[in-house]
Amino acid sequence: MTDPVLEARGITKRFGALVASDGVSLDLRPGEIHAVIGPNGAGKSTLIAQLCGGLRPDAGAVFLEGADVTALPVRARARKGLARTFQISALAMEDTVLQNAVLGALGASGRPWRFLRSALSDTELRDRAMAALTRVGLADFAAARTAEVSHGQRRQLEVAVALTLAPRAFVMDEPMAGLGAEGSAAMTDLLDGLRAEAPILLVEHDMDAVFRLADRVSVMVNGAVVATGSVAEIRADPAVRAAYLGDAA
Amino acid sequence: MSREGALNLVVLAGLVALPLWAHLAGETFTVTLATRAVILALAGVGLNLALGAGGLVSLGHAAFFGLGGYAMGILAFHAQSMTPLVDGLLPGTKSMPVIWLTTIAVSALAALVIGLLSLRTAGVYFIMVTLAFGQMFFYFAISWNAYGGEDGLSIWVRNGFPGLNTLVPIQFYGLCFAVLALVLLLSHLVRRSPFGLVLNAARQVPARLEAVGLDPTRVKLVAFVVSGAITGLAGALFADLNRFVSPAMFSWQLSGELMVLVILGGVGRLFGPVVGAVIFVALEHWLDGVSDYWHVYLGLLLLLIVLFARGGVIGLVAGRERAHD
Numbered sequence: 070m071t072d073p074v075l076e077a078r079g080i081t082k083r084f085g086a087l088v089a090s091d092g093v094s095l096d097l098r099p100g101e102i103h104a105v106i107g108p109n110g111a112g113k114s115t116l117i118a119q120l121c122g123g124l125r126p127d128a129g130a131v132f133l134e135g136a137d138v139t140a141l142p143v144r145a146r147a148r149k150g151l152a153r154t155f156q157i158s159a160l161a162m163e164d165t166v167l168q169n170a171v172l173g174a175l176g177a178s179g180r181p182w183r184f185l186r187s188a189l190s191d192t193e194l195r196d197r198a199m200a201a202l203t204r205v206g207l208a209d210f211a212a213a214r215t216a217e218v219s220h221g222q223r224r225q226l227e228v229a230v231a232l233t234l235a236p237r238a239f240v241m242d243e244p245m246a247g248l249g250a251e252g253s254a255a256m257t258d259l260l261d262g263l264r265a266e267a268p269i270l271l272v273e274h275d276m277d278a279v280f281r282l283a284d285r286v287s288v289m290v291n292g293a294v295v296a297t298g299s300v301a302e303i304r305a306d307p308a309v310r311a312a313y314l315g316d317a318a
Numbered sequence: 319m320s321r322e323g324a325l326n327l328v329v330l331a332g333l334v335a336l337p338l339w340a341h342l343a344g345e346t347f348t349v350t351l352a353t354r355a356v357i358l359a360l361a362g363v364g365l366n367l368a369l370g371a372g373g374l375v376s377l378g379h380a381a382f383f384g385l386g387g388y389a390m391g392i393l394a395f396h397a398q399s400m401t402p403l404v405d406g407l408l409p410g411t412k413s414m415p416v417i418w419l420t421t422i423a424v425s426a427l428a429a430l431v432i433g434l435l436s437l438r439t440a441g442v443y444f445i446m447v448t449l450a451f452g453q454m455f456f457y458f459a460i461s462w463n464a465y466g467g468e469d470g471l472s473i474w475v476r477n478g479f480p481g482l483n484t485l486v487p488i489q490f491y492g493l494c495f496a497v498l499a500l501v502l503l504l505s506h507l508v509r510r511s512p513f514g515l516v517l518n519a520a521r522q523v524p525a526r527l528e529a530v531g532l533d534p535t536r537v538k539l540v541a542f543v544v545s546g547a548i549t550g551l552a553g554a555l556f557a558d559l560n561r562f563v564s565p566a567m568f569s570w571q572l573s574g575e576l577m578v579l580v581i582l583g584g585v586g587r588l589f590g591p592v593v594g595a596v597i598f599v600a601l602e603h604w605l606d607g608v609s610d611y612w613h614v615y616l617g618l619l620l621l622l623i624v625l626f627a628r629g630g631v632i633g634l635v636a637g638r639e640r641a642h643d
């Protein structure tokens with residue numbers, strides 16, 4: 070078996086009496102999309118925050134490419150190749166689409182301390198940003214103000230910014246949130262192609278997308294992973310059906 | 319050219335033409351008023367970097383303005399009284415370039431310390447902490463009797479600049495204007511630079527910066543230091559204009575006035591502090607002649623601007639800012 074790119078080992082996180090992560094262990098292997106599903110409040114976003122460094126687990130550890138990164142802050146993990154997208158878009162709304170992508174390229178370059186040269190006429194940064202925008206289908210909107218493009222385009226921009234980091238692993242929190250059927254289908258196609266670049270840990274509510282994309286699925290309920298398996302296994306698992314999928318699935 | 323760019327050019331042209339005309343017409347007082355406006359504009363450009371680009375609502379920028387004033391005052395005082403600054407070692411100086419470099423170093427250092435401590439907080443706490451630092455300097459200056467205490471320090475003759483006679487009002491004006499123009503040019507470049515882009519994003523979405531591997535707090539700290547240095551430089555020029563420094567330069571009212579003029583002109587707009595300072599000084603002059611309560615009218619005007627014109631006067635004239643390319 071190949072070594073996992075990203076791994077949570079026995080992560081526990083309590084908020085007062087509430088156990089938001091209950092000894093969660095899961096991993097992300099090269100080339101795969103690993104979906105995490107579960108009802109609202111199951112602890113998916115809390116898990117992501119601990120994987121990415123926004124929250125420190127009370128117990129357990131996080132490994133990125135074999136190294137223990139549990140003590141590292143968000144930005145250090147980002148520099149080591151962990152790229153995330155947010156459940157609610159976190160973009161500079163006053164800036165253009167291109168400027169947001171250049172911000173990612175700047176982060177990847179690690180050289181924001183330049184004061185007098187124009188950022189957008191730096192061809193290296195610009196090319197990297199435009200390549201990411203082209204990849205997600207936003208090249209024509211590069212000059213648009215982010216506040217003025219559609220919600221769906223902002224979701225694509227989230228992915229483009231992550232792409233500028235040339236990451237070792239993606240962590241995506243509900244990239245389809247708020248997208249219509251068409252938008253979800255486009256995003257699904259995009260993510261499908263992305264796993265060749267880096268594996269994706271995908272938290273998602275859209276079951277069509279999950280069942281189409283996922284190589285493996287983990288189901289979370291009340292902070293714990295209750296099942297992990299292929300799409301077929303998860304669909305067949307009686308405990309999962311009872312806890313989450315209901316009879317509709 | 320954008321409407322805002324055209325407006326900026328008009329303002330710049332006015333800042334050249336009006337004082338020149340006043341000089342030729344023998345209206346020395348108008349030249350002095352223009353000098354005051356240009357120096358306050360420079361202080362505002364400093365504040366605008368923290369406030370507009372970085373979103374740091376500092377109510378303590380008088381600390382830097384005052385430090386600039388006192389750096390000038392102390393150096394010039396030792397020069398005019400022929401006493402060493404440090405026993406047997408450093409003499410004072412009447413040279414503006416030396417005073418400016420000292421000012422920039424001192425206020426940048428103060429901004430680094432204040433920034434390190436205040437950037438741990440945000441929102442109202444940030445305002446309070448910066449205000450508290452300003453007040454600390456104010457009370458320190460009042461009790462520092464070696465340098466005039468409450469009464470402040472008078473400097474007999476304006477400091478010198480190589481090749482100029484700074485005693486001639488229009489020449490001193492030209493010098494201050496040149497400094498402002500240079501700092502505006504640098505600000506313009508910084509706004510489009512990688513640092514400017516990152517700072518702008520740090521204000522809007524700090525979480526995004528972290529997610530791409532950058533440290534928003536450090537970026538804001540650097541902006542705060544540069545901001546403090548610019549406002550400090552303005553303080554040195556202000557003291558030279560008046561040939562006088564006093565604890566009033568450290569007062570919270572002064573911090574408030576700097577903030578008022580930035581908001582009046584347009585927060586975050588390159589020329590916001592310039593337009594704001596010109597209007598501020600003009601109102602201060604005219605309304606003061608009309609009524610003792612001119613601050614009340616200014617307050618009302620400010621209220622209207624804040625309520626109805628988020629982009630200040632520049633926003634009213636030129637509309638919303640275009641994203642730079």
Ligand SMILES: Nc1ncnc2c1ncn2[C@@H]1O[C@H](COP(=O)(O)OP(=O)(O)O)[C@@H](O)[C@H]1O
Pocket residue numbers: 084087089107108109110111112113114115116
């Ligand atoms: N910062 C916090 N403080 C207290 N409780 C929290 C906090 N963050 C999340 N929770 C709680 O933890 C549980 C898991 O939340 P979350 O991870 O957002 O779930 P999901 O993303 O699966 O919908 C919820 O009950 C939520 O209310």
Ligand SMILES: [Mg+2]
Pocket residue numbers: 113114156
């Ligand atoms: Mg969530």
